[in-house]
Amino acid sequence: MTQQGTTGIPGIAVAEAASRLSGADPQGALLVDVREDAELVEVRVPGATHVATSGFIEHAGELPKDRPLLIMCATGVRSAAVTGYLLRSGWTDVTNVDGGIVAWQRAGLPVERG
Secondary structure (H helix, E strand, O other): OOOEEEEEEEEEHHHHHHHOOOOOOOOEEEEEOOOOHHHHHHEEEEOOEOOOHHHHHHHHHHHOOEEEEOOOOOOOHHHHHHHHHHOOOOOOEEEEEOOOOHHHOOOOOOOOOO
């Protein structure tokens, strides 16, 4: 796990995130994709939960507080902001996926299209 710059937002590399998601524990880490609907149609990580940034504040309360959340966007900028918001709002185990879906694809990790 890393820290992003001076913001203090916890971050995780895509390979480590994928490893945490592959566990058999049903209460294990949950990947939350905060990209907008149109971006999700192009490419997405199988099994990710989608909560668009544009409506995130209204739907944040639907996310569990009792399991680790890995937050992803396209490149890691929006997800860092969402990670910070969740940490300030009472969630304790929230991590930004560094590099987002772009880094995920570059690493050759599984995606769905269409």
